[in-house]
Amino acid sequence: MSTVVDLHAAARVADAVKVYGTGETRVRALDHVTVEFPAGRLTAIMGPSGSGKSTLMHCAAGLDTLTAGSAYIGGTELGTLDDRRLTELRRARIGFVFQAFNLVPTLTVRENITLPLDLAGTAPDRAWVDALIDVVGLGDRLRHRPSELSGGQQQRVAVARALAGRPRVVFADEPTGNLDSRSGAEVLGLLRQAVDTMGQAVVMVTHDPTAAGYADEALFLADGRLVDRMRAPTADRVLDRMKALDGAAARPDTAGRRDTTGRPDTVGGAS
Structure with missing residues (x-):
């Protein structure tokens, strides 16, 4: 039986479940998550350590498989x-x-780049590649090797x-994690420009509220569940929300998501 999907979404997951391990070590990393990533939008995925944010990105990008539910790139x-x-598909439609x-x-x-x-x-497409090189500001470095570039320049190459293959969606996993604040701002500006001028869909996993402030929407995960979403996020609002999630995760009644029953839990929060 085929499933009706929103063909306007560059990527999406539907009722996504990901379980690792068995028995006493069984952990539900994703717990019935449904979310779409539209074209022309930068979406930040955030959450405490172990919340499932990287697992969501990996499953949405086809780098890992779901235990249950579905993941789509386009249709x-x-x-x-x-x-x-x-x-x-990853080569042709995902960056x-x-x-x-x-x-x-x-x-x-x-x-x-190519x-x-x-x-x-x-x-x-030489004209497209040349345009990208101009956008990232590396026209005078084309013959250099990565070791001859700064960290920020290397990430701009990345x-x-x-973007070189005009993918349907770009997944960015902590893209500024190894960069200083100035280089990080340059890379985030490039991703923002790709969304605004190229209509690109960008999905970014980050722990940095400043990085999330570049997004159109921030999604917040906790214990493998989508618990909140914030349109037009700012660094201050994201930081406040992350502090609340970190506090909840530290409480004994909410910490952890070990699953020894194999039965779905009741899904809370936003979906």
């Missing part, structure tokens, strides 16, 4: 794809930006690489 359900087709940059040290800046296209056997 394609990831659970219906074999490994080869899933790899092809990634990671905290550790993940650049190939032996390749030049230009070669790193690497996903080269792996897919797709000829780069952003350009993520």
